[in-house]
Amino acid sequence: MSEFLIKNGFVFDPLQGIKGDRMEIAVRDGKIVETGALRHPETIDASGMTVMGGGIDIHAHVVGPKVNVGRLFRPEDKLFKSPLKRCSRMEMGFSVPSTFKAGYDYARMGYVFVNEAAMPPLHSPHVHEEIRDTPIIDNAAMPVFANNWFTLEYLKNHEIENNAAYTAWLLRATRGFAIKAVNPGGTEAWGWGLNCENVHDPVPYFDITPAEIIKGLIETNEHLGLPHSVHLHCNNLGNPGNYTDTLDSLKLAEGYTPKNNFGREQVLHATHLQFHSYGGDSWGNFESRAPEVIDYVNSHDNITIDIGQVTLDETTTMTADGPFEHHLRALNNLKWANTDVELETAAGVVPYIYSPKVKVCTIQWAVGLELALLSKDLMRTFVSTDHPNAGPFTRYPRVITWLMSRAARDATMKTFKWLEKTIDATSIDSIDRELDLYEIAQMTRAGPAMALGISNTYGGLAPGMDADIAIYPLNPENMPSDPAEIEKAFSRCAWLLKDGVVTVRDGEVLTEPAKRTVWVDVNVPENAQVQRDIYEHFLRHYSVNLDNYSLFEEHLFNPRVIEVDTTQ
Amino acid sequence: MKTVILTMTNPPELYLEGQNITPDAFAGKTAAEIAAIDVWEGKLKSPLGKYFTVEGNGGATAADTKIILRGDCSRLKRVGQQMTAGEIVIEGDADMYIGGWMKGGKIHVKGNVDSFCGLAMEGGELIIDGNAGHHLGSSPRGEWRGMQGGVIRVAGSVGNDTATFMNGGTIIIGGDADIHVSTHAEGGTVIIKGNAKGRVGGQMVKGNIYVFGKIENPLPGFQHIGEVEEEVDGTKARFIHYIGDLGERHPVSRGKPVYGNIYTRV
Numbered sequence: 001m002s003e004f005l006i007k008n009g010f011v012f013d014p015l016q017g018i019k020g021d022r023m024e025i026a027v028r029d030g031k032i033v034e035t036g037a038l039r040h041p042e043t044i045d046a047s048g049m050t051v052m053g054g055g056i057d058i059h060a061h062v063v064g065p066k067v068n069v070g071r072l073f074r075p076e077d078k079l080f081k082s083p084l085k086r087c088s089r090m091e092m093g094f095s096v097p098s099t100f101k102a103g104y105d106y107a108r109m110g111y112v113f114v115n116e117a118a119m120p121p122l123h124s125p126h127v128h129e130e131i132r133d134t135p136i137i138d139n140a141a142m143p144v145f146a147n148n149w150f151t152l153e154y155l156k157n158h159e160i161e162n163n164a165a166y167t168a169w170l171l172r173a174t175r176g177f178a179i180k181a182v183n184p185g186g187t188e189a190w191g192w193g194l195n196c197e198n199v200h201d202p203v204p205y206f207d208i209t210p211a212e213i214i215k216g217l218i219e220t221n222e223h224l225g226l227p228h229s230v231h232l233h234c235n236n237l238g239n240p241g242n243y244t245d246t247l248d249s250l251k252l253a254e255g256y257t258p259k260n261n262f263g264r265e266q267v268l269h270a271t272h273l274q275f276h277s278y279g280g281d282s283w284g285n286f287e288s289r290a291p292e293v294i295d296y297v298n299s300h301d302n303i304t305i306d307i308g309q310v311t312l313d314e315t316t317t318m319t320a321d322g323p324f325e326h327h328l329r330a331l332n333n334l335k336w337a338n339t340d341v342e343l344e345t346a347a348g349v350v351p352y353i354y355s356p357k358v359k360v361c362t363i364q365w366a367v368g369l370e371l372a373l374l375s376k377d378l379m380r381t382f383v384s385t386d387h388p389n390a391g392p393f394t395r396y397p398r399v400i401t402w403l404m405s406r407a408a409r410d411a412t413m414k415t416f417k418w419l420e421k422t423i424d425a426t427s428i429d430s431i432d433r434e435l436d437l438y439e440i441a442q443m444t445r446a447g448p449a450m451a452l453g454i455s456n457t458y459g460g461l462a463p464g465m466d467a468d469i470a471i472y473p474l475n476p477e478n479m480p481s482d483p484a485e486i487e488k489a490f491s492r493c494a495w496l497l498k499d500g501v502v503t504v505r506d507g508e509v510l511t512e513p514a515k516r517t518v519w520v521d522v523n524v525p526e527n528a529q530v531q532r533d534i535y536e537h538f539l540r541h542y543s544v545n546l547d548n549y550s551l552f553e554e555h556l557f558n559p560r561v562i563e564v565d566t567t568q
Numbered sequence: 569m570k571t572v573i574l575t576m577t578n579p580p581e582l583y584l585e586g587q588n589i590t591p592d593a594f595a596g597k598t599a600a601e602i603a604a605i606d607v608w609e610g611k612l613k614s615p616l617g618k619y620f621t622v623e624g625n626g627g628a629t630a631a632d633t634k635i636i637l638r639g640d641c642s643r644l645k646r647v648g649q650q651m652t653a654g655e656i657v658i659e660g661d662a663d664m665y666i667g668g669w670m671k672g673g674k675i676h677v678k679g680n681v682d683s684f685c686g687l688a689m690e691g692g693e694l695i696i697d698g699n700a701g702h703h704l705g706s707s708p709r710g711e712w713r714g715m716q717g718g719v720i721r722v723a724g725s726v727g728n729d730t731a732t733f734m735n736g737g738t739i740i741i742g743g744d745a746d747i748h749v750s751t752h753a754e755g756g757t758v759i760i761k762g763n764a765k766g767r768v769g770g771q772m773v774k775g776n777i778y779v780f781g782k783i784e785n786p787l788p789g790f791q792h793i794g795e796v797e798e799e800v801d802g803t804k805a806r807f808i809h810y811i812g813d814l815g816e817r818h819p820v821s822r823g824k825p826v827y828g829n830i831y832t833r834v
Contacts, residue, residue, distance in 0.1 A: 074710055075708070075709050075711075076710045079708060080650075334712055335712065
């Protein structure tokens with residue numbers, strides 16, 4: 001039995017509305033409790049420090065086959081970039097770190113939960129094996145649905161109940177967490193060498209449009225009442241002028257209201273919105289349309305977003321948006337890996353350099369920050385870099401610093417070769433807003449926890465929740481004038497308690513408490529039609545047998561099941 | 569300039585990783601401090617003094633420091649890796665990765681070297697009196713940015729995969745080259761005084777290759793466009809000029825496509 005009492009810290013917990021009050025946080029047996037419940041606690045003195053719940057990353061690619069492809073085909077990503085061995089396992093890499101480095105780095109930043117953003121269902125055993133190998137942080141993984149043949153066929157005929165039964169079956173087969181949609185229809189269209197750039201472009205052969213897929217998935221999600229909403233990577237990612245397609249996608253959520261028992265308030269999470277808020281019609285007149293997009297999000301409560309901030313690093317892009325990666329390869333002429341995952345999805349990997357000398361890159365940098373700084377509700381706007389697509393997650397402290405300090409933004413902008421053109425094409429220079437620690441806690445903890453439907457367990461400091469507590473060496477009453485100090489504080493937290501175990505102390509990882517795999521088990525009425533469809537498809541089209549497809553129990557590591565029952 | 573003389577008195581049983589043997593690491597150190605610098609033999613870390621006797625102190629800066637290596641250094645790797653200034657002389661053979669990722673200064677090897685020497689070099693001079701192995705002045709594995717600058721001069725012959733992904737700088741080979749020269753090159757110059765075996769300039773976008781002897785098996789992706797007279801490394805001669813690799817993409821500069829050039833002596 002372990003007991004801790006955290007004293008004297010400034011506590012920020014947006015889930016309870018606590019804005020920097022000095023209060024005590026009590027921990028007993030891995031849970032947060034009322035201070036009266038402690039008998040002989042060990043005291044942690046957090047005087048002059050910021051106390052928050054453990055960080056939550058709503059969207060990152062840290063485990064699974066495409067991440068591993070990135071590791072394999074970028075040996076240069078590890079060259080002279082591997083720190084000396086300090087923890088129990090070797091740390092390697094920068095943009096595609098080893099599983100160990102990913103776990104340790106998240107812990108050093110005070111993060112405890114990471115949602116793997118795209119799991120190809122067929123390769124779920126690989127995803128879960130890497131989850132097991134990633135220390136400390138709890139993981140969930142979202143299987144991709146929006147190019148899955150079953151989903152396309154059910155939604156074409158508007159069979160929501162059948163699609164819900166299939167979705168429940170696949171979540172259980174892959175031990176998945178939520179419905180992920182990547183370039184709905186477009187990735188499948190790519191099998192014919194085509195793409196769906198607008199939500200009304202029909203998917204070849206399937207005779208359905210991305211709009212119908214997105215609406216169908218929202219209906220399925222609310223029919224089931226899953227903890228998280230549909231997690232959408234819109235069509236036409238990364239191209240000039242795509243903000244109209246993004247608005248078309250977001251408008252599809254109009255009229256839907258969330259139905260769930262998990263405190264989630266949105267029906268659609270639009271991910272890495274930075275990549276979807278571009279104006280212009282070529283790379284020459286490329287410009288930001290972030291204000292239009294975020295205005296729409298501000299006025300519609302049933303949508304959440306994460307920003308996908310470009311960090312101006314050399315990184316490795318990887319996405320289940322196969323056509324986009326093919327397109328990107330032609331833009332930068334670097335090496336490229338691609339794959340098609342049978343009936344389900346596709347993926348590609350391309351290295352990319354976001355350079356402060358390139359106008360498009362610096363405009364992209366501004367777009368991400370505009371989305372966050374123009375947002376009116378930071379409980380619906382989250383920090384992400386779409387790791388590693390726009391930059392590695394180890395840059396979150398830098399992203400936070402840009403959000404908290406106009407001086408930090410100005411210092412970065414001074415390094416831009418095309419500063420005037422960047423200022424002309426964006427509104428970043430006219431924004432003076434500087435976020436405070438409460439708003440950062442909203443964007444990195446409370447908000448993502450609410451959106452993922454796990455705010456009863458993660459993201460806050462209320463009694464009964466997991467004792468995941470990050471303490472940063474930052475005094476809200478005396479913030480450092482040098483923004484680099486903020487970045488340093490968020491990079492290496494003073495303390496991290498994970499499940500009530502002291503995991504990080506002064507930025508050094510001390511222990512590796514048991515991590516968990518979080519998944520959603522949905523109980524649906526028996527559906528003979530769907531069972532027959534699954535049997536038939538595996539017989540005719542899949543390269544594996546149905547019995548070999550579902551995850552074996554031994555692949556699943558230390559599960560935490562979220563039960564959903566739709567039969568009542 | 570101060571000189572540090574390292575004499576190999578106790579050769580390693582395995583191979584010795586000598587990335588700390590650079591003017592940058594030796595600068596400002598006394599002989600005793602230099603003898604305490606770490607080197608790795610396999611997975612075991614030992615002080616430099618276990619293998620070498622050290623005479624002389626390092627200079628105040630890297631540029632003021634000269635290192636002379638004596639004795640049997642044929643199992644010593646990575647000497648001069650990432651060095652920025654100063655001078656290293658190896659009075660005999662050395663092993664792999666000599667002068668890798670070098671940024672400045674000068675390395676002179678009086679014997680032969682093995683593979684991966686001058687890897688991803690950015691500047692400075694690497695002079696080899698004997699032969700070099702494979703991947704001379706090449707890119708590290710996986711990397712698309714190879715040699716950026718500097719000069720590599722080999723008196724003897726070289727192995728295969730010289731100057732892969734070369735972007736700049738010059739490689740001068742006194743003898744012959746094995747297969748694959750300047751694969752994927754986007755700049756830089758390779759001069760081969762002897763013969764080249766084949767696959768010269770495969771997937772080359774930009775850059776120059778001069779072959780004084782014969783290319784045994786020329787690639788079909790190169791097109792003969794005429795003869796030119798040029799002065800190459802102090803020799804004035806007539807060359808047959810080929811452009812290519814025509815199977816590769818080629819950037820356009822001032823309205824004209826840029827090609828890689830191969831010149832063979834008439």
